Amino acid sequence: xxxxxxxxxxFETRRRVEEAxxxxxxxxxxxxxxxxxxxxxPGAADSGDRTGSDSTNTSATSTETRFRASxxxxxxxxxxxxxxxxxxxxxxxxxxxxxxxxxxxxxxAWNDVVARHDNLRxxxxxxxxxxxxxxxxxxRVSVPVLDxxxxxxxxxxxxxxxxxxxxxxxxxxxxxxxxTAPDEHIAFLMLHHIIADGRALEVLxxxxxxxxxxxxxxxxxxxxxxxxxxxxxxxxxxxLVEGPRAAEVTAYWSRRLRGARPAELPTDLPAPAEPTPxxxxxxxxxxxxxxxxxxxxxxxxxTTVYTLGLAAFQVTLARASGQRDxxxxxxxxxxxxxxxxxxxxxxxxxxxxxxxxxxxxxFTELVATVAEESNRDLMHHDVPAHLLEPHLDEPGLLDRLxxxxxxxxxxxxVADRLGELAVExxxxxxxxxxxxxxxxxxxxxxxxxxxxxxxxxxxxxxxVLRFVEDYHAVLDEMTRxxxxxxxx
Numbered sequence: 001x002x003x004x005x006x007x008x009x010x011f012e013t014r015r016r017v018e019e020a021x022x023x024x025x026x027x028x029x030x031x032x033x034x035x036x037x038x039x040x041x042p043g044a045a046d047s048g049d050r051t052g053s054d055s056t057n058t059s060a061t062s063t064e065t066r067f068r069a070s071x072x073x074x075x076x077x078x079x080x081x082x083x084x085x086x087x088x089x090x091x092x093x094x095x096x097x098x099x100x101x102x103x104x105x106x107x108x109a110w111n112d113v114v115a116r117h118d119n120l121r122x123x124x125x126x127x128x129x130x131x132x133x134x135x136x137x138x139x140r141v142s143v144p145v146l147d148x149x150x151x152x153x154x155x156x157x158x159x160x161x162x163x164x165x166x167x168x169x170x171x172x173x174x175x176x177x178x179x180t181a182p183d184e185h186i187a188f189l190m191l192h193h194i195i196a197d198g199r200a201l202e203v204l205x206x207x208x209x210x211x212x213x214x215x216x217x218x219x220x221x222x223x224x225x226x227x228x229x230x231x232x233x234x235x236x237x238x239x240l241v242e243g244p245r246a247a248e249v250t251a252y253w254s255r256r257l258r259g260a261r262p263a264e265l266p267t268d269l270p271a272p273a274e275p276t277p278x279x280x281x282x283x284x285x286x287x288x289x290x291x292x293x294x295x296x297x298x299x300x301x302x303t304t305v306y307t308l309g310l311a312a313f314q315v316t317l318a319r320a321s322g323q324r325d326x327x328x329x330x331x332x333x334x335x336x337x338x339x340x341x342x343x344x345x346x347x348x349x350x351x352x353x354x355x356x357x358x359x360x361x362x363f364t365e366l367v368a369t370v371a372e373e374s375n376r377d378l379m380h381h382d383v384p385a386h387l388l389e390p391h392l393d394e395p396g397l398l399d400r401l402x403x404x405x406x407x408x409x410x411x412x413x414v415a416d417r418l419g420e421l422a423v424e425x426x427x428x429x430x431x432x433x434x435x436x437x438x439x440x441x442x443x444x445x446x447x448x449x450x451x452x453x454x455x456x457x458x459x460x461x462x463x464v465l466r467f468v469e470d471y472h473a474v475l476d477e478m479t480r481x482x483x484x485x486x487x488x
Contacts, residue, residue: 063137069124070234071241072346074131075386076194077124077167088164089193089434092157093201094426095414097185101421102216103177106187107143109211110175112221113204114141117344118230119195123170133231139171148178148186156188158431165192172196175208186426193346199335200344202412209418216419228339241383249383250391253352256377257392260354263328263404264321265437266467267458278456279433284468286441286448286475293479294448301364303371305448306408309441311363311370312474313406314355315486316467319474324358329405329435330374332381349381352401357486364482408441437464439471 069077076089114120121139125132148156156178165172172192177185189204207223214221286294298305314326330353335341353374361369385398392398414425433455440451450471454464477484 065135065137065231066127066132067135067231067234068238069131069133070230070346071238071387072349072384073124073133073194073234075384076346077131078386088161088432090161090164090430091191091193091196091198091201092160092428092430093189093205093412094153094428095187095205096424096426097187097418098422098424099183099420101177101183101185102212103143103145105215106177106208106212108215109208109221110143111139111141112211112215112223113207114139114171114173116207116223116226117204119344120171120173122172122195124167124172124194133234134170135231136170141171141174143175143177145177145179145185148180150180153178153186153426154429154431157428160188160190161431167192167194188428195346196344197333197346197348198409198412199333199341199347203342203344205412205414209415209423213419226343228343230343230345233340233343233345241387246383246387249380250388252380253383253388254391254393256354256380257327257352257397257401259325260327260352260397260401261323261325262400263317263326264323265317265404265458266320266463267436268460268463269458272457275457277432277434279431279454280456280461281427281429282452282454282461282464282468283427284450284452284465284472286443286450286472288447290472290476290479291443291448294475297367297479297482301367301371303367304408305441305443307371307374308367308475308478309408310353310374310406311355311366312471312478313439314357314370315363315366315478316471316474317404318357318487320467320470325354325356327352327354327401329402330378331405331407332378334381349384350402351377351381352398353377353406360485360487362483363478363486366486367478367482403435403437405435405438406441407438408443411442411444413444439468 080089115138118135121136123134125134146156160176172195174190176188176190178188179185187208189201191200191204210223211221294305294308298308301308310328310330314328317326317328318324330351331348332351333348335347340347353370354377355366355370355373357366385402389396389398412425414423416423430453433453436455436458438453440453442449442451450468452464452468
């Protein structure tokens with residue numbers, strides 16, 4: 001999952017959002033519309049295996065609900081482009097299912113999930129110059145079963161990513177079953193980022209599991225309807241972003257980013273004349289003793305693994321480059337209301353966390369500074385980048401500052417059993433990257449891993465491995481020797 005949750009102490013922002021939500025639930029804004037409650041999934045269709053298909057068949061009713069897309073969707077729509085060098089904004093996840101799988105029940109379960117979540121039945125279209133989300137009242141989707149040869153997941157993922165989505169036709173999500181052996185499958189789920197974020201993937205995995213267990217038992221699943229529709233939230237969030245809060249947030253970032261420069265990256269390959277979007281993922285476990293020290297320090301300092309991980313990342317960049325003013329892109333999730341926790345939608349935005357290391361503080365001093373300043377930065381997340389950018393001093397500044405990213409996130413919780421099936425999470429090897437370097441510190445109660453996603457244009461695998469090892473060394477030094485100066 002991508003994103004760091006907005007501080008729970010941001011009560012004023014939450015109050016405004018929830019007041020707007022209550023208003024839109026009583027009366028939908030002009031030009032909008034409330035999608036109808038998700039109806040039951042249509043009756044069962046032929047659910048035999050469809051080996052070798054490269055598309056998902058769908059059928060929908062003619063009844064549709066329209067509303068203006070969210071401000072975040074408008075920003076992403078503006079950034080979409082095709083052709084060479086494009087980076088599809090996609091979210092992918094997989095589950096390895098070992099044992100006797102009822103493929104017909106899984107297809108029915110996926111259609112139950114599609115019926116429950118409006119965004120899975122949606123398309124996005126420009127109508128009269130305005131981006132409009134169109135929600136079908138019902139939609140029937142097939143789940144093809146494809147034979148996957150040994151070692152074929154990387155190639156399959158690349159083909160799926162290249163297939164992309166036709167957002168004007170929908171749906172913006174698809175599920176494939178990849179058969180690797182008679183009693184082993186991978187459920188491969190791909191979502192367009194314009195209707196989902198990392199938490200949405202977790203919601204879908206949970207709902208799909210619950211619906212599969214019901215369908216495999218021969219009963220219709222009974223999940224409570226979502227407490228809020230995405231159309232309601234889109235109208236409420238637009239009211240917030242276009243209200244007085246926008247001027248406050250814009251003024252904050254105009255001051256905060258004055259004179260900011262992109263972080264200098266420790267690349268080891270010459271940048272090509274024609275950049276490509278190709279990248280790779282390096283997954284390196286954090287040594288157990290380092291992780292234990294990290295969690296212990298978080299408790300002592302009354303801070304978070306995110307804050308500690310971010311501070312160490314900025315120190316690692318500073319030591320590698322000699323730069324002292326370090327700017328890092330930080331995704332933030334604004335699922336701070338209980339009503340949106342279980343919605344399939346994109347509740348993410350991005351901010352810049354800027355830290356001045358020129359005074360060579362101690363690690364203890366740095367952690368306190370990063371905790372205070374990053375919390376303030378994350379609390380000013382409300383205005384999306386495409387609305388903020390025109391108000392900054394330098395054209396294109398945010399795009400340049402966003403070229404390096406850090407986040408720390410809890411590992412997605414996946415049950416290890418689903419009825420008779422053993423379940424294991426699979427991370428599809430995404431072939432494209434959106435920026436030269438991103439580092440995810442993914443952790444749970446037992447340990448942590450550093451996931452480095454990097455551009456193969458400018459980084460060799462060996463250089464990225466050394467960078468991650470340096471990062472782990474900084475984490476270790478920080479947790480053992482808080483009085484050390486961060487730059488030596």
